[in-house]
Amino acid sequence: MRKNAGVTTSAADQRPVPAHPRPRLIATDLDGTLLRDDKSVSPRTVAALAAAEEAGIEVFFVTGRPARWMDVVSDHVHGHGLAICGNGAAVVDLHGGAGRHRFVKVRDMERTTALDVIGALRAAAPETAFAVERTGGIHHELAYPPMHLDPAVTIAPVEKLLAEDSDLADQPILKLLAHHGALSPDAFLALAREAVGPLAEVTRSSPTALLEISAPGVSKASTLALCCEERGIRPEEVVAFGDMPNDVEMLRWAGRSYAMGNAHPDVVAAASGRTVANNDDGVAVIVEQLIAEARA
Structure with missing residues (x-):
């Protein structure tokens, strides 16, 4: 086997074999990652997320934010409407917009x-x-x-x-x-x-x-793993993005992971790749690449 330009080719038939399986889920942090510093979602990012879901790739927001702070992205949850909040303590359905979320899963502390x-x-x-x-x-x-x-x-x-x-x-x-x-x-x-x-x-x-x-064992990574298991999605089919220490476990768990250009050093060490900063649409840059790969 030999590697060339991101693919692996078999010596027997020389046909390219993808270095990674086709992604089925994108898991992205919000603050400092998907959101710009002014807490907005750029038009480029909105378009990239919509294109990912049109391509059959689910998008999960995975954040330390409580559900009541999710109005900034509630218009972009698309089909499933789910987000992981509170660093994994809750999975919420954001359908209906701000203030009308429903707790789907709660992993509380005694x-x-x-x-x-x-x-x-x-x-x-x-x-x-x-x-x-x-x-x-x-x-x-x-x-x-x-x-x-x-x-x-x-x-x-x-x-x-x-x-x-x-x-x-x-x-x-x-x-x-x-x-x-x-x-x-x-x-x-x-x-x-x-x-x-x-x-x-x-x-x-x-x-x-x-x-x-x-609570012990509760993190972005562990709750994302539960959600993926329910969908039959393997870790290697997940692409994750983050910038701060609360993202580290999720980035290590996902098959592909990206530290933002503005990320904490621990995040850079944990991720398998890097992208540009949140203010430069670092998530959108990679998502566009993923979609191009999926269409190739």
Whole structure:
């Protein structure tokens, strides 16, 4: 066998054999990846996503965002209407537009696990402030900085927010958020992973020292794998895109993966390829190539 220009040829018949199977699913992060810095979806990207689905390639948005922040892409979900939100904690159907999503799958965190994680982090970094993301919205401590003008449903000490008799107790916990005002983002991530250990999955997607904490085993990668298994799609038939540490596991899992030109160094190390930055339509560049390959 010999390789030439991205294909492998057999010495017996010299017919080209694709180096990769035809993609059946594109999995893309949003912020810093599919979206430009102004949070818009460029016309070129819209056209590329539509062309992919016309070619029979499903597109999944896989994001750390909660479902209520998905309005920016809800017009582009096309046939299946599904997106993976909260770093894998929920699969939502976005049909109907902003504010009308439906939870299809929830991979929540146990209340006792959340309290154990908070105890471990408080011991390691006492100035940490917490928020609790539930299916009904975000609730946080007074010291936690509100993000993206997203008003809290409740502001109270996190132990009260997680109390067994709380009015919120019937809403599944999708993830915890932890913020530290003095530590650097990567230092806080390393410290938290050491302190929390196997209790939960700790990652980050923000440029600030804001961590996102999910139930053990819950990540973008593991929930994407479940969705693909339900569809009979193999990892090698998936192409993934990302830019931040919360994308690393997904990029390693997918058969082909691309770090954005603006990606964190850990993401560059995890991906099998690179594309240009989000502001230069890096996802669209690769998707157009994939479609050209599929038509060849």
